[in-house]
Amino acid sequence: MGRSRTRARVTLSDVAAESGVSTITVSRALREPHRVSAPLRERIDAAVEALGYVPNLAAQALASQHTNVIGVLIPSVTNNVFSDLLSAIYDTVSHTRFQIQLANTQYSVSEEEKLVRIFLNQRPAGLVVTGIDQSAACRQLLSEANCPVIQIMETAPDPIDMMVGFSHYDGAARAARHLIEKGYRRIGFIGARMDPRTQRRMEGCLSVLDAFGMLDRDLVSTTEEISSVNLGAAMLGALVDRRPDLDAVFTNNDDLALGALFECQRRAIAVPDALGICGFNDLEMVRASAPSLTSVDTRRGEMGQRAMTMLMDAIEGKRPQKRVVDLSSTVIARQSTARGTRDDPAR
Amino acid sequence: MGRSRTRARVTLSDVAAESGVSTITVSRALREPHRVSAPLRERIDAAVEALGYVPNLAAQALASQHTNVIGVLIPSVTNNVFSDLLSAIYDTVSHTRFQIQLANTQYSVSEEEKLVRIFLNQRPAGLVVTGIDQSAACRQLLSEANCPVIQIMETAPDPIDMMVGFSHYDGAARAARHLIEKGYRRIGFIGARMDPRTQRRMEGCLSVLDAFGMLDRDLVSTTEEISSVNLGAAMLGALVDRRPDLDAVFTNNDDLALGALFECQRRAIAVPDALGICGFNDLEMVRASAPSLTSVDTRRGEMGQRAMTMLMDAIEGKRPQKRVVDLSSTVIARQSTARGTRDDPAR
DNA sequence: TTGTACGCGTTATCAG
DNA sequence: CTGATAACGCGTACAA
16 A cells, blocks of 8 residues: 555547547447448547556457467476577567466476366466377366467477477487487486476487497486586586596587586587587577687477467467477587597687 | 356455455455454455456556556566566565566667557556656656656666666776786777667777777677677677787677677687677676676676665655666676786686 | 355347 | 447445
């Protein structure tokens, strides 16, 4: 209490009174201008302007039984990976009639299910969910939803509705093959948090190492802790202490890779000659480091943009030809793996 | 169109029918349980559970003329600085009745004003806005708002309502003094984007240099470009090319500082002996680098937490004793400035 | 402690 | 092309 008084809010009927028509006509003039005669439209627009009318979203939602809200569920707001994605999502949606409502599942499927339930009850225009590891109940809810749903970050053969992402397994497999091609032989793996996508990356990496007869479980280091640069440094340090013969690591993401690089610098381990490092996600910063870090580009900006375009199209009734868009991923070879066997060393 | 049919939604009156009471009693049992007799409460809770009732937020908002939405306006979703803040905000609000609605001003005051207008019309429970540089109209709107408003990231003597942050001017001044104490004499400044807070940091830094007779405008490098690690590397490179006598830089944030460090590594410029580097914000990663980077801790986690606590208290009518909370900021001295004049060198 | 009547601001439906 | 009327689902104000 105690703050200044509310100015009486301007409603549709105020605008109607001002322009001498009924409320429904104002409502139509705003939503379907072509269905209202030109002179009326002008009078109404003028009245809206003069009175400073702003629609009441709650009333719209209640009356029409739908909203312009696109719900976006991501596991974390801190992770750099998602901030790139979010940025693209916001950009794509700005200047459309839709608004983003962001929710945070904290990597919990039960939290995700709870949030989906809440969102669905508010009749969103569309929903974006991260990954493919929803609970059975959540999948059920989403497939019965009366709005388009798009899963992002991953691909799989059984989309709930639509999907745009890439195979984490394949991306990591590419990274492993890259390290092998560069001549590394005792290749380790460092992973943190170990959420489902992280695990699939690990599997992709290990399967390739196995296929080449190079799999050594003792070179695999994982933790449930949240990924960070400092953690990458600590994990690389521990791994090298235990296995000084390690000659390359694939880290589950770029934070860990950068930490690993720093630890190498501290220990005077030569990168890439004594140790190769490959990260994942290709964050902006790994291009800048010295040496620059090899990473896997996952085109998150394009992913966010495509996801929102597909979703908004679907909301307008334009269903995509293909419900699953695979953006794939690409190894960006840089100095940290440029030991050079067949490729020329990076600049 | 063409997705599966909506199940008839469960409303208050369904629950009322199921438990044999009137709708208003159900409504009360949900919002003010103590005002309903125990047996009824139990019957109602059971019915809610059995039917899977979820309140319709639009109807609540329309009937009660207020919402549990806390609007949060930040300039960027990509900037690491805001992700730390956001994370604290989400954590503090989770498990309360409030929900966050995030909006993105893109560092534009006109966009901010537009968003405030939209938010205010939906009767938010509270509003969080970034900084102190709102447009006059926006300030006006916010001071007439019938909900608590808190400005974050900065402090000033004239809060719109409440405020929690720190002085960017002072923080940068501390950084400059730290560099001087460490024996650096030809101190440069590197800044990107140059939003209002960035500018105040620049002013704080330059004023100290000036007071010590060390201000050299030729050592100041700024750009409107968005800050990034790569940009930090490029800007440091250009500055050193032009002024090889530079012996320290204060960078406007940690991205730039890290880029500067990388560029030094590439050019074999010894940090901290030949060049000292001090960043701003104390991101997690700057503790891990080799050498570790000195930075200014701005306690963003605490800021987010305090802001939400103050706001939620104010919503419940508990106005704070002091409307402006100054969290201050602290130089965290690390290896990148440990040339050691009076302090002992960092570990 | 519980219930009745009504209104919140908008849109759907059906007439004119 | 325009309007009257009735919802939408819930909370407020008052009554019992």
